[in-house]
Amino acid sequence: MKQFLTFLFFIFLFSACKSPIADLNQALSTITIEDVERQSKILGSDAFMGRKPCTEGEKITINYLEAEFKRIGLEPAANGSYFQEVSLMEITNTPDEKLQISGKDKSIEFDLLTDFAAFSMRAEAELELNKSEIVFVGYGIVAPEYNWNDYENVDVKGKTVVVLVNDPGLVNGNPEFFKGNAMTYYGRWTYKYEEAARQGAAACFIIHEDKGAGYGWGVVSNGNEAPRLFLADKNGYSDRCAIQAWLSQDAAKKLFAEAGLNSEIWKDAANPGFKAIPLNLSASMKMKNSWRIDKSNNVLGLLKGSSRADEVIIYSAHWDHFGIGRKVDGDSIYNGAVDNGTSLAWMLEIAEAFVALEQKPERSILFFAPTGEESGLIGATHYVQNPLFDLKKTVANINNDMMLPYGRMKDVMITGFGQSELDNYVSEIAPKYDRYVLPDPNPHTGMYFRADHFAFAKAGVPALFARGNCDSREHGKEWALKKEADWLANNYHKVTDEYETWWDLSGVTEDAKLFFEIGYKLSMESTFPEWNANSEFKHLR
Numbered sequence: 001m002k003q004f005l006t007f008l009f010f011i012f013l014f015s016a017c018k019s020p021i022a023d024l025n026q027a028l029s030t031i032t033i034e035d036v037e038r039q040s041k042i043l044g045s046d047a048f049m050g051r052k053p054c055t056e057g058e059k060i061t062i063n064y065l066e067a068e069f070k071r072i073g074l075e076p077a078a079n080g081s082y083f084q085e086v087s088l089m090e091i092t093n094t095p096d097e098k099l100q101i102s103g104k105d106k107s108i109e110f111d112l113l114t115d116f117a118a119f120s121m122r123a124e125a126e127l128e129l130n131k132s133e134i135v136f137v138g139y140g141i142v143a144p145e146y147n148w149n150d151y152e153n154v155d156v157k158g159k160t161v162v163v164l165v166n167d168p169g170l171v172n173g174n175p176e177f178f179k180g181n182a183m184t185y186y187g188r189w190t191y192k193y194e195e196a197a198r199q200g201a202a203a204c205f206i207i208h209e210d211k212g213a214g215y216g217w218g219v220v221s222n223g224n225e226a227p228r229l230f231l232a233d234k235n236g237y238s239d240r241c242a243i244q245a246w247l248s249q250d251a252a253k254k255l256f257a258e259a260g261l262n263s264e265i266w267k268d269a270a271n272p273g274f275k276a277i278p279l280n281l282s283a284s285m286k287m288k289n290s291w292r293i294d295k296s297n298n299v300l301g302l303l304k305g306s307s308r309a310d311e312v313i314i315y316s317a318h319w320d321h322f323g324i325g326r327k328v329d330g331d332s333i334y335n336g337a338v339d340n341g342t343s344l345a346w347m348l349e350i351a352e353a354f355v356a357l358e359q360k361p362e363r364s365i366l367f368f369a370p371t372g373e374e375s376g377l378i379g380a381t382h383y384v385q386n387p388l389f390d391l392k393k394t395v396a397n398i399n400n401d402m403m404l405p406y407g408r409m410k411d412v413m414i415t416g417f418g419q420s421e422l423d424n425y426v427s428e429i430a431p432k433y434d435r436y437v438l439p440d441p442n443p444h445t446g447m448y449f450r451a452d453h454f455a456f457a458k459a460g461v462p463a464l465f466a467r468g469n470c471d472s473r474e475h476g477k478e479w480a481l482k483k484e485a486d487w488l489a490n491n492y493h494k495v496t497d498e499y500e501t502w503w504d505l506s507g508v509t510e511d512a513k514l515f516f517e518i519g520y521k522l523s524m525e526s527t528f529p530e531w532n533a534n535s536e537f538k539h540l541r
């Protein structure tokens with residue numbers, strides 16, 4: 001008996017002293033392709049009804065995630081609950097069919113959906129632009145770090161501003177100037193509307209262009225009749241422009257011709273020293289709105305840090321998708337198996353690995369499944385407005401979205417490469433998996449501003465959005481890019497985003513290991529990664 005006790009004692013001593021590397025390795029071994037497959041299959045199945053916020057599909061999804069967080073051993077993170085309630089506003093805009101442009105002695109009309117698309121976030125039953133003066137404000141950007149102000153010495157209060165999409169760097173190409181080809185946040189349409197509102201404009205029309213926007217006119221005009229979701233605002237967004245709109249290229253050219261100007265002057269807007277130009281025209285239109293408030297939920301599970309529990313690393317993957325919609329070939333469920341089932345599986349596997357560590361991480365790890373990403377990062381935005389940890393002590397956000405099922409990749413594509421020191425963590429750990437860092441090959445589309453990590457970036461928290469995507473270990477680069485293009489054309493936001501038996505989730509599995517290691521490293525450090533000097537988010541931290 002005594003011998004046996006001694007034996008037990010040594011076993012205890014041995015296991016208590018497991019080296020950090022051995023501990024890390026046994027945690028990594030809990031990340032398996034079988035688990036990733038099982039989770040992706042479940043979360044992408046018809047039983048989840050397309051995971052739409054505020055529906056039966058939401059209940060099923062958030063209850064499943066809660067049960068998984070419990071099974072894994074995460075604590076409820078939101079005051080004793082795994083759920084953080086999020087109020088949503090669903091608003092339907094019904095703009096008049098015509099936009100009237102009046103000059104001194106004549107006027108022209110633009111047609112809804114062909115020439116323009118018009119939206120509003122304002123919870124007001126009726127909105128009207130009544131002969132609102134039109135001013136061309138170039139790119140509509142105020143960027144102190146580039147000594148740039150398109151609104152300098154021009155009063156646009158109550159007026160209608162017309163702005164170009166994207167930013168001057170796309171035209172100029174100089175990487176030091178608005179990051180060249182890569183879109184800065186100043187190029188994103190959400191920024192244009194935000195800045196126009198700060199300047200007091202009544203309406204903001206963005207001139208659409210395929211390359212600068214990153215998508216065609218159809219994407220803009222299609223959205224105009226469906227109800228849209230926003231985070232509920234206690235003032236009903238009365239501080240936003242009444243009308244947030246787009247003009248097609250052709251309509252914009254007509255507008256400038258009406259003002260006696262050539263669209264060639266748009267090029268001038270990319271040059272320093274550009275001054276806003278009043279068009280001596282006015283805009284008139286009306287819009288009716290109806291809206292309702294509904295409730296949805298973020299899901300949050302926590303592993304408390306062992307010594308600096310007030311500092312946190314946040315992993316995120318949105319749970320929502322589009323629910324049940326129009327029937328296409330007999331199927332009406334928008335499963336969102338890739339968007340975002342595989343990333344949820346990725347995050348659950350990372351959570352399991354953290355819990356499996358014998359030496360708990362020094363910093364806390366929060367696992368966050370936001371709602372309402374598809375409608376505009378709603379749950380993530382609500383979280384940063386109501387954070388569970390001080391944002392200044394939030395070390396990093398590591399997000400994923402749309403992890404494709406095409407097997408292992410040699411690259412780790414970083415969307416928003418160059419924004420923060422988090423890139424260095426990827427560079428350091430990627431070679432262990434015989435992988436290399438690849439900056440997003442299409443930075444002009446502004447993908448960095450189009451998924452949940454961006455809500456964190458906007459709140460000053462360094463945020464990483466990265467995954468294997470472009471260089472298949474087995475089939476090479478060309479093949480992987482073709483597969484990605486196929487997926488975007490045939491499955492993205494369609495009923496065919498569904499789990500299939502041919503899926504190869506070995507890449508998602510390897511990404512879970514890699515990003516677990518990155519978070520683990522961050523969790524054991526006492527320093528905070530920073531934004532890089534040329535980042536538009538640097539001044540927020």
Ligand SMILES: [Zn+2]
Nearest residue numbers: 339340401402
């Ligand atoms: Zn997504």
